[in-house]
Amino acid sequence: MSTADIQHSTAVAKRRATTTPREARMLRKGLLFAAPASLLLVLIYLLPLIMLGGFSVTDYTLGALRWNFVGIDNFTAAFADPVFMRALWNTVLYALIVIPCGIFGGLGVALLVHARKRSRGFWEFAYFLPVTATLVAMATVWQFLLHPTLGPVNAVISFFGAAPVSFLGNPSLLIPTLAMIGIWQVIGFNMVLFLAGLTAIPQDLQEAARLDGAKNPIDRFFTVTWPLLGPTTMFVTVTTSITAFKVFETVAVLTKGRAGSETLLYALYLEGFDYSNTGYAAALTLIFLLIVLVLSIGQTLHLEKKVHY
Amino acid sequence: MPQSIQLSHITKGFGTTHVLQGIDLTIEPGEFVSLVGMSGCGKSTLLRVIAGLESPTEGQVHIGGVDVTQDDPSDRNLAMVFQSYALYPHMTVRQNIATPLRMRQLSLRQRLPLIGKLLTPAPLRRAIDTAVAEAADSLQISALLDRKPGQLSGGQRQRVALARALVRNPAAFLMDEPLSNLDAKLRAHMREELVSLHKSLGATFIYVTHDQIEAMTMSDRIALMSGGQIAQVGTPDQLYHAPATLTVARFIGSPTINLLPAEADGAGRVRVFGHDIGLTTTARGPVTLGVRAEGLHDAPQGLRLTVLRCENHGADRFVSCALCDDDTQRVTLRQSAPTPGPAVGDHMQIGIDARAAHVFDADGNRCRTQACQQVAA
Amino acid sequence: MSVTRYIPHMVLTLGAGIMLLPFYWMGLTAIRPPAEVFDLTLWPIPKTLAAAENFTQAATSVPMARFMLNGVIVCAGILLVQVVTAVPCAYALAKLRFPGRRLLLATVIAALCVPMQALALPLFVGLAKAQMLNTYFAMMAPFFVSVFAIFLFHQSFRSYPDEIIDAARMDGFSEMDICWGLVLRGSLPALSAFAVFSIVAHWNDLYWPMIVITKTELAPPPLGMLFFSDAETGANYGALMAGATLITAPIVICFLLARKQFIAGITMSGVK
Numbered sequence: 024m025s026t027a028d029i030q031h032s033t034a035v036a037k038r039r040a041t042t043t044p045r046e047a048r049m050l051r052k053g054l055l056f057a058a059p060a061s062l063l064l065v066l067i068y069l070l071p072l073i074m075l076g077g078f079s080v081t082d083y084t085l086g087a088l089r090w091n092f093v094g095i096d097n098f099t100a101a102f103a104d105p106v107f108m109r110a111l112w113n114t115v116l117y118a119l120i121v122i123p124c125g126i127f128g129g130l131g132v133a134l135l136v137h138a139r140k141r142s143r144g145f146w147e148f149a150y151f152l153p154v155t156a157t158l159v160a161m162a163t164v165w166q167f168l169l170h171p172t173l174g175p176v177n178a179v180i181s182f183f184g185a186a187p188v189s190f191l192g193n194p195s196l197l198i199p200t201l202a203m204i205g206i207w208q209v210i211g212f213n214m215v216l217f218l219a220g221l222t223a224i225p226q227d228l229q230e231a232a233r234l235d236g237a238k239n240p241i242d243r244f245f246t247v248t249w250p251l252l253g254p255t256t257m258f259v260t261v262t263t264s265i266t267a268f269k270v271f272e273t274v275a276v277l278t279k280g281r282a283g284s285e286t287l288l289y290a291l292y293l294e295g296f297d298y299s300n301t302g303y304a305a306a307l308t309l310i311f312l313l314i315v316l317v318l319s320i321g322q323t324l325h326l327e328k329k330v331h332y
Numbered sequence: 333m334p335q336s337i338q339l340s341h342i343t344k345g346f347g348t349t350h351v352l353q354g355i356d357l358t359i360e361p362g363e364f365v366s367l368v369g370m371s372g373c374g375k376s377t378l379l380r381v382i383a384g385l386e387s388p389t390e391g392q393v394h395i396g397g398v399d400v401t402q403d404d405p406s407d408r409n410l411a412m413v414f415q416s417y418a419l420y421p422h423m424t425v426r427q428n429i430a431t432p433l434r435m436r437q438l439s440l441r442q443r444l445p446l447i448g449k450l451l452t453p454a455p456l457r458r459a460i461d462t463a464v465a466e467a468a469d470s471l472q473i474s475a476l477l478d479r480k481p482g483q484l485s486g487g488q489r490q491r492v493a494l495a496r497a498l499v500r501n502p503a504a505f506l507m508d509e510p511l512s513n514l515d516a517k518l519r520a521h522m523r524e525e526l527v528s529l530h531k532s533l534g535a536t537f538i539y540v541t542h543d544q545i546e547a548m549t550m551s552d553r554i555a556l557m558s559g560g561q562i563a564q565v566g567t568p569d570q571l572y573h574a575p576a577t578l579t580v581a582r583f584i585g586s587p588t589i590n591l592l593p594a595e596a597d598g599a600g601r602v603r604v605f606g607h608d609i610g611l612t613t614t615a616r617g618p619v620t621l622g623v624r625a626e627g628l629h630d631a632p633q634g635l636r637l638t639v640l641r642c643e644n645h646g647a648d649r650f651v652s653c654a655l656c657d658d659d660t661q662r663v664t665l666r667q668s669a670p671t672p673g674p675a676v677g678d679h680m681q682i683g684i685d686a687r688a689a690h691v692f693d694a695d696g697n698r699c700r701t702q703a704c705q706q707v708a709a
Numbered sequence: 710m711s712v713t714r715y716i717p718h719m720v721l722t723l724g725a726g727i728m729l730l731p732f733y734w735m736g737l738t739a740i741r742p743p744a745e746v747f748d749l750t751l752w753p754i755p756k757t758l759a760a761a762e763n764f765t766q767a768a769t770s771v772p773m774a775r776f777m778l779n780g781v782i783v784c785a786g787i788l789l790v791q792v793v794t795a796v797p798c799a800y801a802l803a804k805l806r807f808p809g810r811r812l813l814l815a816t817v818i819a820a821l822c823v824p825m826q827a828l829a830l831p832l833f834v835g836l837a838k839a840q841m842l843n844t845y846f847a848m849m850a851p852f853f854v855s856v857f858a859i860f861l862f863h864q865s866f867r868s869y870p871d872e873i874i875d876a877a878r879m880d881g882f883s884e885m886d887i888c889w890g891l892v893l894r895g896s897l898p899a900l901s902a903f904a905v906f907s908i909v910a911h912w913n914d915l916y917w918p919m920i921v922i923t924k925t926e927l928a929p930p931p932l933g934m935l936f937f938s939d940a941e942t943g944a945n946y947g948a949l950m951a952g953a954t955l956i957t958a959p960i961v962i963c964f965l966l967a968r969k970q971f972i973a974g975i976t977m978s979g980v981k
Contacts, residue, residue: 046806049805049806049807050805050806050807050808051807052801052805052807052884053801053805053806053807053810054801054807054808054809056797056798056800056801056805056884056888057797057798057801057802057807057809057810057813059793059794059797059798060794060795060797060798060854060859061798061813063794063853063854064813064816064817064820064854064856067828067832067850067851067853067854068816068820068823068828068854068856070831071828071830071831071832071835072823072827072828072831074831074834074835075827075828075830075831078830078831078834085834085837132721132724135717135720135721136721138717139717139721144968146721146725147968147972148964148965148968149725149728149729150724150725150728151964151968151971151972152728152729152732152961152964153728153731155909155960155961155964155971156732156913156957156960156961157912157913157930157931157934157953157956157957157960158913158915158931159913159915159930159931159932159934159935159956160735160930160931160934160952160953160954160956160957161731161735161953161957163934163938163949163950163953164731164732164734164735164950164953165731166938167734167738167946167949167950168730168731168734173946175730175734207727207728207731210728211728215972265824269824269826271826271915271916272915272916272931275915275919275935276935276938288826288916291826292916292919292920295829295830295833296829296830296833296919296920301830301834304830305830305831308826308827308829308830311826311827312823312824312827315822315823315824315827316822316823319822320822322822
C-alpha cells in the first residue's frame, strides 16, 4: 500500500465518520420512507407472531377472564388429538396426490403448449382460467358436476356402464375428490411457470442434441429439457406443496369437515374461530407455520441470493 | 470416414419469402468448403438444411451418395459446431464430449438417468471414456474434463465444442460461424488450428462465415452466396482473380475492388473517362470496370487522381484517391511502403493493368476480355 | 404420420375440455329453467331461456350486488394502502441508505414465508378486543402491508439508474417526486402485475372474511357465495350457478382483456 493509498483511505474513513448534512438528510429520508411499512410489519407480523407464541403455552380462550400457563401441553395434546391427527394425515394425503399430479400435469401441458405456435394463446387461456376463478364459486359448480344422480360426470360414468360414484358422499373418496379439484386449479399455474422455464432454454441446445444423435424426444427431454428445467421444477415443487398444505376453500364449501375430512387449515379454523380455543389453536398454528417454513426454506435462501447477488 | 455431400436444387421458403432459391453444390470427401456471404444471404439456412434442422421446400441432400433429405438430423452422422457452442451447461466437459457416443452406442435403457449407468456394460463404458480422453487430448483440454462449461473461457468452450464434434467420426463437420465470439487474436490462432485439424482428420468441413478473410485463408473452395443463390463456387484464387459477378468482386478482397464506370465502343474497346486502357470486351455500351488495388500503377498519361488518405500497413501502403474527372469516384491503389508515400492533396496519374482488369455488363456479370495495344487518347 | 401429428392437439383439447367444463356447465345452468337443469345434454341453447329468472333470484334472495360492492371496496382499499406503504419502503430499500436497511430487507424476505393464515389468530384476538370485528377495516387491516409488494418493487426499483436520480435531485426534485414520479413510473409493469395479483387474491379470499365477518351485508363475494349456497341447499341450481357466474365474471372478464398482465401478476405470487 503506497502512502497515497493510505492518505486516500483515511480521507474516505473520515468522510464516513462525519456525516455531511446532505448524508444526514438522506438517512432521515430513508427512515421516513421506510417507517410506515416498518410500523405495519411490526403490528401485522412481529407482534402477532409473539402473541401466537404466547398463546400457544396457555389455555387462553377468547373472552375468558383468566388463563393459566400450561407449557407444552397444547402441543402434546395436539399430537394426541385424533381430530388434529386426522386433519394432518388428510392434508398429507391431499398433498401427496396434488404435488406429483400438479407438477407433472403442469409440465406435460407446458411441453405440449410450448410446441404450439399459433394456438398457444388459446391453450394458455384455457388452462389458466381455473387459477383466476373464485374457488368458492367453482367449488359449488364442482359439487353440482359431481352430484351422484344429477351431475354430468356421473352421467358419463353411467354411460360407460359403470356404477355411479358418490364423490362427495363416500368418506374414503372425499380427500381424493378435493385433491382432484386442487389439481384442476394448480395445473394452469404450474404450466405457466414451466412455460417460462422452457422459453429460457436455448434452441441451440435442442438442435445440438439432435445432431449428437438424440433422435428420440425422450432422449432430448432427459439430455436437455429436464436438466435445464431443474430450477423451475424446484420452484414449482415448493409453491405447489405450500398451496397444497393451505387447502381450505374446497373443504369449507364441499365437506365442511364432515365424515372426518378436515384438513389442517380447516381444523385450525374450527378450533380458533368456531370453538374459540385460542391457546390450543395457537399451538396448531405454530405446527402449521413450521410445516410451511420447512417447505419454503430453500426458496427463501434462493430469494436472498437474488437480492444480494 | 469423410463423405461427399451433394445438394441438388435446394429451395427453402418461409411463407412468401424464398431464403434459398435452387442451390446446387457438390462437396467432395475431405474438402474444406466455406459458405460465405452477407447476413441474410441464406448461408446459415443452407447449413441447417444440410444438418437436417430445416427441411428444404424442394430439392435433395445426398450424403455419401445416399439421399438423406427425409432423415432426422440424428441419423445423418453429421457433427455441428454452433456459434454459441451449444454446450450442455449442466454437464461436465467429459459428459458433454461423451454425449454423441452415449446417444449412438447405448440403448435407450442404458441412457436413462441414474439407472442407465448400472445397465451399461463396463467395456462399453471404458470404450467411451477412452474416446473422450483421446478427443480431449487432441484439443489440449484434458485438464478441463471435470469442469462445467460455465467455468471455461470462450476459447476453451470452442475447443470443447470441437471435441464433442470429433469424438465420433462424423461424415462431415458443419460449423456455423464458430469463431465469431472470440477476440481477434484468438480468432487468428483458431483459424490456423482449424486448418491443421482439417488436415490431420482429412474430414469434410462445411464452414459458414460472413468474414471473407476466414473463407479465403482456410478453404479449399468457397461458395459465395447472395440473395439465396450461389453467386460463385471456386477456389479462393478463382474468386479473387476471376469473380463471376460484381457481387463476388465486391465481397472478396481487402481493400474492396475498385469499380469505375466505363464505356465499350462498337468494337468493344473499353474507355474509362475517355482513356483507352488497352482492353477489348464482348460487351457494348456502358459497363463497369473492376480492378484491384494492385492492378493500378503510376503512368504519366493515365487517369488523374487527388490523394485523400494514406494507410500504412507496414510492407504495403494503400492510397485512397478521388478521380479528378469525377470526384465522386474513389480508387485505392497499393504501393510498396519503402518508397516515400504521397501527401494528402497531392496529384498523381495512374494506368490500369489490362490483364488484371475485369469488365462487368449492366447486369453485373463478368464479360470476356482481351488485352490489346493501347491507343493514346 | 398424419395421425401422430395431431395427438398433441387431441390431448390438449381433452385437457382443456376438463379445465373448462365447470365454467361451461356453470354458464349453461345459469340460463336454464329449473325443469331443464338436470338435463345432461351439453347443447348450449336451452329450450326455454331462464337467465332472467335465475339471475333475478340470485340477486334478490341474497344481496348479491352488496357482496360485489363489498368486494370492490375491500380490494380497492387494500390495493391502495398496499401501494402507498410499499412503494416508499421499496424505494428506501433500493436507493437510500439508512440504519437498519439490511435488517428491514431480511425481515421482508423472512415475512414472505409466513402465510396470512398463521397470523390470523392473534390478529383476530386483537381486533375482537378492539371491538372492530364486522367492519371493512377488519377485513382490510391485515393486508395493509404487503411484503410481497415491497420485495417486488425493491427488485424492480433497483435496476433504475442512479444517475437519473442524482440528476433529478440536482434539478430540485423532492425525494417524494423522485420516488412516485420517476422511479415508480419506470416500474409500471411491476405495478400492474402486482395490482392484478392483489385484486385477484383478495377478491377470491375466503379465509379471513370468514373469520372477521358474520354480518351478511358486509360479506365479500366468496363469503356471500357460501351464505347463498347454504341458504339454497340443492333447491335451485339455476340461481346458484347464476350467483357463481356473477361472482366469477369480473375476474374472468379482466383475464380475457389482459391475459399477459394477469399471467405475469399471478405467477409472481409464486415467490410468496
